[in-house]
Amino acid sequence: xxxxxxxxxxxxxxxxxxxxxxxxxxxxxxxxxxxxxxxxxxxxxxxxxxxxxxxxxxxx
Amino acid sequence: xxxxxxxxxxxxxxxxxxxxxxxxxxxxxxxxxxxxxxxxxxxxxxxxxxxxxxxxxxxxxxxxxxxxxxxxxxxxxxxxxxxxxxxxxxxxxxxxxxxxxxxxxxxxxxxxxxxxxxxxxxxxxxxxxxxxxxxxxxxxxxxxxxxxxxxxxxxxxxxxxxxxxxxxxxxxxxxxxxxxxxxxxxxxxxxxxxxxxxxxxxxxxxxxxxxxxxxxxxxxxxxxxxxxxxxxxxxxxxxxxxxxxxx
Numbered sequence: 001x002x003x004x005x006x007x008x009x010x011x012x013x014x015x016x017x018x019x020x021x022x023x024x025x026x027x028x029x030x031x032x033x034x035x036x037x038x039x040x041x042x043x044x045x046x047x048x049x050x051x052x053x054x055x056x057x058x059x060x
Numbered sequence: 061x062x063x064x065x066x067x068x069x070x071x072x073x074x075x076x077x078x079x080x081x082x083x084x085x086x087x088x089x090x091x092x093x094x095x096x097x098x099x100x101x102x103x104x105x106x107x108x109x110x111x112x113x114x115x116x117x118x119x120x121x122x123x124x125x126x127x128x129x130x131x132x133x134x135x136x137x138x139x140x141x142x143x144x145x146x147x148x149x150x151x152x153x154x155x156x157x158x159x160x161x162x163x164x165x166x167x168x169x170x171x172x173x174x175x176x177x178x179x180x181x182x183x184x185x186x187x188x189x190x191x192x193x194x195x196x197x198x199x200x201x202x203x204x205x206x207x208x209x210x211x212x213x214x215x216x217x218x219x220x221x222x223x224x225x226x227x228x229x230x231x232x233x234x235x236x237x238x239x240x241x242x243x244x245x246x247x248x249x250x251x252x253x254x255x256x257x258x259x260x261x262x263x264x265x266x267x268x269x270x271x272x273x274x275x276x277x278x279x280x281x282x283x284x285x286x287x288x289x290x291x292x293x294x295x296x297x298x299x300x301x302x303x304x305x306x307x
Contacts, residue, residue: 005282006270010221013263017228020255021235027248028238039251041296043258048289050262052282053269 005052012049016042086129089185092178093125093147099175101154114157121150144186169237176233218267225263229256 019042026035097118104110105118128143236252239245 002279005279006266009266009269010225013225013259013266014228016262017225017231017255017259020232020251020259024232024235024248024252024255025238027244027251028235028240030241030244032244037296037300039255041293042255044289044293044296046258046262048286048293049266051286051289053266 009049009052012045012052016046016049018042019045086132086185089143089182090125090129092181092185093143096175096178096182097122097125097151099171099178101151103171104158105154110158114154117150117154117157121147121154124150140186170234173234173237176237177230214268215270218270221270222264222267225267226260229259229263232256 019038023035023038023042026032026038101118101121105115124142124146128139128147130139131142132139232252232255233249236245236248239248
């Protein structure tokens with residue numbers, strides 16, 4: 001199960017990069033709201049991936 | 061002694077190599093620097109009616125770029141000053157002096173993007189990575205004693221995972237060059253840079269965490285910790301879907 005979570009966290013990081021790419025791509029098409037949406041999604045996905053790897057409660 | 065520590069202490073390292081050998085040893089720095097200079101400095105300077113001062117500044121940047129490796133080994137502080145501060149300083153001065161011709165030079169976005177990557181490689185080239193054939197324990201300044209052994213070795217998968225993450229983090233940087241409007245382009249480049257930093261930071265933690273399985277908390281704790289961002293993510297996707305339906 002731990003390996004599945006590791007794989008999920010890697011996938012989430014890649015998904016975050018993809019979301020950021022969509023956001024910047026939307027900026028190129030002058031769709032500012034869509035860009036903002038994808039950038040927020042990217043930030044949330046990235047946060048989830050980090051929390052999956054090392055939960056804040058266990059940090060020293 | 062690493063080059064960085066040599067720079068910090070300002071000491072001389074080894075004997076002076078020939079200029080050709082110095083350039084060859086610094087090829088990983090000079091070649092990206094030359095490419096960055098050609099694509100982002102020389103082309104806008106040559107192709108437009110640029111001021112003579114901009115052309116002189118661009119030439120000075122090239123001279124600093126070529127001279128820096130010649131001093132990097134014998135006088136590392138001077139070499140670094142030429143390669144980093146003088147070269148980048150003249151590059152910035154050239155862009156400022158170019159003014160409108162630089163903005164009018166739309167050029168090929170991919171060429172500009174590759175120039176940006178070349179600048180990044182040039183910056184990394186001035187780092188202080190240890191050479192493959194150099195053994196730290198052989199350094200005369202090393203603290204004597206039993207060498208410290210690593211607690212664990214990362215799995216072979218880690219470099220591959222990290223490479224994929226770095227490659228994916230660079231995608232927004234390339235896409236930012238597609239943005240045409242000046243204000244949006246500035247914002248896009250800032251966002252792309254920030255997202256690349258965040259993705260590589262998080263990705264490095266994720267990749268290195270693969271080799272530290274014992275230190276990780278139980279699976280349920282990890283899932284619970286990610287519950288809030290995942291719930292917000294689900295909410296955002298729901299709102300997005302709703303917006304698509306309503307629109």
